[in-house]
Amino acid sequence: MGKTALVNSWLGRMRADNFRGAERVFGWSFYSQGASEGKQASADLFIASALRWFGDPDPTKGSPWDKGVRLAEFIRKQHTLLILDGLEPLQNPPGEGQGQIKDPALKTLLRELANHNPGLCVITTRMEVDDIKEFIRTSVQNIPLEHLSDEAGAELLLHLGAKGKEDELKQAVCEYEGHALALMLLGSYLKVVYDGDISQRDKISKLMNEPRQGKHAMRVMASYEKWFEGKPELDILRIIGLFDRPAEGGAIGALRAELPINGLTSKLEGLSKDNWRFALNNLREVKLIAKEDQHRLDALDCHPLIREYFGERLKTSNPAAWKEAHSRLYEYYKSHAKEYPDTIEEMTPLYLTVAHGCQADRQQEAAQIFYGRIRRKAEGFSWRKLGTFAADLAALSNFLDSSGNMAASVLTDEYKAFILNAAGFCLRSLGRLGEAVQPMKAGLKVTIALNQWSNAARITGNISEIYLAMGDIRQAQNYAKRSVKLADKSGDAFQRISKRTTLANILHQAGSISEAEALFRKAEDMQKKFQPKFFYLHALAGFMYCDLLLRMDRYLYVIS
Template sequence: MAKVTKVFISYSHDSDLHRDFVRGISDRLRTDGLECLLDQYINGFPPEGWQCWMENQIEAADFVLLVCTETYLRRYRKQETEGGRGVTFEGVVISQTLYDHYYRNSKFIPMIPTHGSLEHVPLTLKSYSTYCLPGDYDKLYRVLTGQAEYIAPPLGELRSMQAANGHAPILIHTDRLPTVKGGFFGRIAELQLLNDAWSGNTTRIIQFIAPGGTGKTKLLRHWLNHTANIPVLFEWSFYAQGSSEDKQTSATPFFSHAFAKLGSTRERFASEEDKGDHLAELLRGKRYVLVLDGLEPLQHGGAAVRGELKDKAIRQLLRQLARHPCGLCIITTRIALHELSDRDAPTVIRHDLQNLTAADGIQLLQSLGVKGSAAELGKAVREYGGHALALSLLGNVLRLRHQGDVRKRDTLKALVKATGNRDSRHAFKVMQAYAEWFAGEPELALLHLLGLFDHPIGQDVLQMLWDAQIPHLTAGIDEDEWLEAIASLREEHHLLSQHDSGGDLDCHPLIREYFGGQLQTQQPQVWQQAHERLYEYYKALPEKEFPDTLEEMQPLFSAVAHGCAAGLHQQALDEVYWPR
């Protein structure tokens, strides 16, 4: 159940008419689903006394509305020695709270009656929006319920505009990194490394190596968001095509996109290496940043060839970029690139990204609403190895289920089946708590659906699975519940991420791995039936029986993968693979 927003109203008893006006606002807010608190609802007096009651209500409320009138302002300023003292006391509490938070305010909202005046708003709150009631009721209600009147559309890509003298500026930006929510803490050395590489002309390639969930993508997103004057910027995540190291992922979509943005119309290449050379030549002489995020699907994971690139075009591209004096290529991967092992710093730098320090981990937990002593918070960070994803998941669970009490982390059960490396096991432990929490809810079904894939899924695929009404997975869940589950996992629990290139649903690869594994082991028949549906869906998707390009073949590759996952090996061979 969603948390109910609490609202407290601070006002002066100017007259019976004014009291009725305030109570009318409160009644309306309660009717509209907000837990509005008012002294008029108390029968007699509160057991703890009015002063303690007022202080407790202000502290517990998510929002405090100040009904500002001439009388209210005088009492707030302690300029009255007769009449009610409630506003005087509440003014002290409000002023002290603002002072303690360096006047960073998202809680206290001034409002005035229809014939009121802005001059009656306390000085410390004049810099914030004031609402005139009842006329501004809907605007106020949007603020209290987090429903913006206008939603900003997704950011598009920058347009290249013709200069007055006929010369077009070289400004190309493309963003295909997933959106990563949450605060950013620490990583001072890594940010300095990136700044030095970009401002200098000796470092051509940086590769950040770390296990999943360490915060590689978050680091790049933060640096890019705070770095100006990048004329040519390409950000590409290969996770969007699949995160499995054993997946036959193609770099063709990346090259096609890059060629189009750089104005190349060339379609035929003598070899894959020729394709890499062509992109390197297009970038030559330009001041660029090229981000290749999550490169491991293009690498061999076996012990004998660990880290070698499968894709010849990418391999050749990196060889050429290592010679470029103007650009910077940034790579994130779980496995160091073998092809760059013979390149020395500072031309090519390998940086092993570590887990968060204790101090940075504590900041991360606190930013998520986790409360406790420094010792307890530090102990929690150490218990979870400073793993960024695990701490983020833990912080959300503690905030939403245990009022942010860090001591309640002990209520999380030990991992039933310990799989993966040590860091991923920390994250899996919190995901296990989520699975128990969401048992029987649409949120768990949605996470299981994401676990059927190793890449983001489009709304059309999700709709197909929902229409299929698969027992114990999508059956019995109506459309509104699906939409609410998506919003809940994205906005409240921060388990879903989103790619700026579209509305595809995505989550961290470790989250897909855990919930997919749970569905496969605990409900194998459901797992099989879902993959059968996906096999039939992707098999029928191509418009041409014999597609001409690798991009047009992608649905058929997916059909084979899902068919094999469903146990339909012979059928996938006979119907999809062999005829082509």
């Protein structure tokens, strides 16, 4: 029994006891975005859905931090039971910042609840949540779930139909390191294939030098893959592996509707409804797919490790089928999405369109969908109106490699620049400054190659501000000076003024007061010529200039 199963079992007992006084109960699983750490995942849909469910009249209002605070306030109004299952896709992987939550709205929510919460928030994750460690032993309790003991694992194997002496059952548990999912699959596999004989487990080949999480479960999955070879069950598992969330019935139907895809849907061609149900029952019997969801009877789901295993196997062993399937899913979600969605829920099919389009090697079309229908071109609808920085970033990550560079070479240079700069912008907006620099630098390089000097000046200025916020004054000055040169080359009056004020502010922070004042004065003189009705620098530029003047004790000038 794994974390999710344990929580579901506990919830079942709580439900039978009328939730023990909880006035509201809200649960959410982040495993719909996969199980691997380090991927770009988003809490935007959770935050918006939760705010709406708790009664917020405008879930789009405010920054991610504002939304987190507001949701905590709603939750605290009543004794609320909040269940957050599978948080690890939203946490930093092992290494620097391990366990920290990447999404600012979710991070703010959890810190707010850790500070004060009359209800209960239950989180499942493989890693400690670093952001609330300071509250441990006061309002936060960590309950480590170790792998199953030899005794508990042996009982589980017996329950699943395994047969053998107690010592041999315990030895099997030890060999599989007590991994709950692996033992579930092992017990079911032995029952079906070897009448439960535990001594036959050595027929399951080992995966050599496999350090990944869930390696023992993958051993059993590899055996199931051989067992179901040439049968509809394997095609179904491979179909589920195309998704990063429960596979909805309509999407599955789209994959089966056209000519069969060799190695993916060929065994499903002409399959009757009865035989389809028979194959599903076989998979449920051996714990490879989840029980039928009474709210979505045609949807298919499984443990994320199972989903990822069969998806990766299809991608590596049959790339043609992988691309064709994702191409059909791209067309399905594109045609079922609202042309211009108004909420994040309505936007989800378009995010899926982008993801499947990239997997189908249709990156150019996917980029056009993102720019035209998600961002609505220069309007920037998704982030300006909905504030979906994290969801946008998750979609954009489909075009990028792990280092923040372009993974897709088939895009036009204009779209490469857009994708890279949009990713950097989202990372910056989410407070992930160190990660934002690389895609912005890569985007700057493409933008300069396109001779788009005004955009290049803007991007360079943004990079300089990131370095300033990170405390790297030297790099901040270097990029700010470069932004001034690019702005002058562009001839764009606004950029020429704004980039001088950016550099002046950095010089101020570096202690170069006289240089900073001279540059602010120069920018203000340019401002008078560019917009005569504005005699002084205004907005952010005016604020930065006033900040310098106050430091120089020029109070009367600031007041005037």
